[in-house]
Amino acid sequence: MIDTHAHLTDRQFSTDLRDVITRAQNAGVQHIICVSESLSDARNVLRLSSEYERLLHPAVGLHPQYISSLSEDQLYSEMSEIRELIDKQSSVIAIGEVGLDFTPRVLSLAPSAEKAKHTQRQIFDSFLEIAQRTGLPLTIHSRSAGHHALTQVCEANAETPLTAIMHAFDGRPVYAVNALKKMPESLYFSIPPSVVRSSSLPKLVRQAPLERLLLESDAPALPAVARERNEPKEVVKAVEMIAAVRSQRVDDVRQQLLYNTVRVFPSLAINNP
Known part of the structure; x- marks a missing residue:
């Protein structure tokens, strides 16, 4: 199995990261x-990935919540340095976590909700352009903005093809299905362990082709059991739930998800730990 989205630099892992990694393996x-x-998190991710270079792989990006808290000068500076990291660090395997977050709490971080939305869309466009230029896939956050994020991705893809992974998608499944028709070979949805207690994710798992699904933990968030700390090892529960929802064998589902992930990240087919 491959966990396509985890936050192992989170302070919740500051005391037992080695054990967390061992349990995952x-x-x-x-x-x-x-x-x-x-x-700063991107730099930490790069350092951590270099320590576990055959197991951990860095993705570099700016979260939309973080973007909404920055001044224009700060945002310009950080975007310039993020671009430089992506261009110069050959170990970077993806762009992320990037995207849109239209929850009221996040929008309140900016001078106005409209300002927050405009800035998020603008920066998301910049990351889409970087993905098109570099060929790197994006891992995309879209809380309370699933339809908006998918529209932006599909419009960009219509101009220049790109590969996108919608992380823990909380939008209506119909939006996902419609977007998959526009990007049938390069749009994916990563499923976290919280699928076992979600009302919407099982519907997406049922309606989307299995070939378009990936695994993620989003550790330490989105655990199978609410309020527990999540770990990469918990992706096993996501596999089991996907198989149950689709009435398929767990081993068959696991193998297909692995194949899907290697298609998005071909270097992982040869860089085995």
Whole structure:
């Protein structure tokens, strides 16, 4: 199994990260893609990934919540340095976590909700352009903005093809299905352990082709049991739930998800731990 989205630089892992990684490997997780939320986090992700270079792989990006808290000068500076990291660090395997977050709490971080939305859309466009230029896939946050994020992705893809992973998609499944018709070969949805207690994710798992699904933990968030700390090893529960929802064998589902992930990240097919 491959965990396509985890936050292992989170302070919740500051005391037992080595044990967390060992448990993931014992559960059958071969690779973990570590996403970043800010410039400083991106640097931490790069350092951590270099320590576990055959297991952890860095994704570099700015989270929309973080973007909404920055001044224009700060945002310009961080975007410039993020671009430089993406261009110069050959180990970067994806762009992320990027996207849109239209929840009231996040929008309130900016001078106005409209300002927050405009800035988020503008920066998301910049990351889409970087993905098109570099060929790197994006891992995309879209809380309370699923339809908006998918529209932006599909419009960009119509101009220049790109690969996008919608992380823990909370939008209506019909939006996902419609977007998949526009991007049938390059749009994916990563499913976290919280699928076992979600009302919407099982509907997406049922309606989307299995070939368009991936695994993620989003550790330490989105656990199978609410309010527990999540870990990469928990992707096993996502596999089991996907199989149950689709009435398929767990081993068959696991193998297809692995194949899907290697299609998005071909280097992981040869860089085994």
